Amino acid sequence: MTGLRFLACDRCGTVHAEPLLPSRCRHCRADGLVDITDRVQDDRYFTRPKRS
Numbered sequence: 001m002t003g004l005r006f007l008a009c010d011r012c013g014t015v016h017a018e019p020l021l022p023s024r025c026r027h028c029r030a031d032g033l034v035d036i037t038d039r040v041q042d043d044r045y046f047t048r049p050k051r052s
Helices: none
Strands: 005-009 015-018 033-035
């Protein structure tokens, strides 16, 4: 089974979830996608900080 890689575009902020690494952003066509898979797989990515 192929896992998803999560990539963020530095230019427009679009986040992609792809099984293969695309060479450019599908939204704005910019180069420079950043792999954020490690951060997205972390539970802290989905929790909001508590406000006091």
